Amino acid sequence: xxxxxxxxxxxxxxxxxxxxxxxxxxxxxxxxxxxxxxxxxxxxxxxxxxxxxxxxxxxxxxxxxxxxxxxxxxxxxxxxxxxxxxxxxxxxxxxxxxxxxxxxxxxxxxx
Numbered sequence: 778x779x780x781x782x783x784x785x786x787x788x789x790x791x792x793x794x795x796x797x798x799x800x801x802x803x804x805x806x807x808x809x810x811x812x813x814x815x816x817x818x819x820x821x822x823x824x825x826x827x828x829x830x831x832x833x834x835x836x837x838x839x840x841x842x843x844x845x846x847x848x849x850x851x852x853x854x855x856x857x858x859x860x861x862x863x864x865x866x867x868x869x870x871x872x873x874x875x876x877x878x879x880x881x882x883x884x885x886x887x888x
Contacts, residue, residue, distance in 0.1 A: 788850035795844040796873070799837055803876050806833040806883075827887045834880035841877045848873060 848870055857863045 788847045788854075792844055792847035792851060795840055795847060799840040799844055799873070799876060802833055802837045802840060803880065806830060806837060806880050827884070830880075830884050830887060834877065834884045837880050838877040841873050844873045845870065 848866075852866045852870075857866070
């Protein structure tokens, strides 16, 4: 499999890239909370902030799915037997899943 004419990314590289992008999109999601307080929102449709939050939560969710797929490729390739090996993997998976869950929880509370 190739990516733009080069070798495909290794799961570890893909995971770190997706985690970075997911975190940046989560920051964009946070910006959606400032939109309803802006001057533009007072003159435009207030629901635009909710749509912006929904869109960014959707993107965070798609990125999280990609990160979990990469995580599975790394974790299930050779699951560590010791606590120091598997505990960080489990915490990483929780962190990947927590961002979109939190984002959709907030979007739902905005409705």
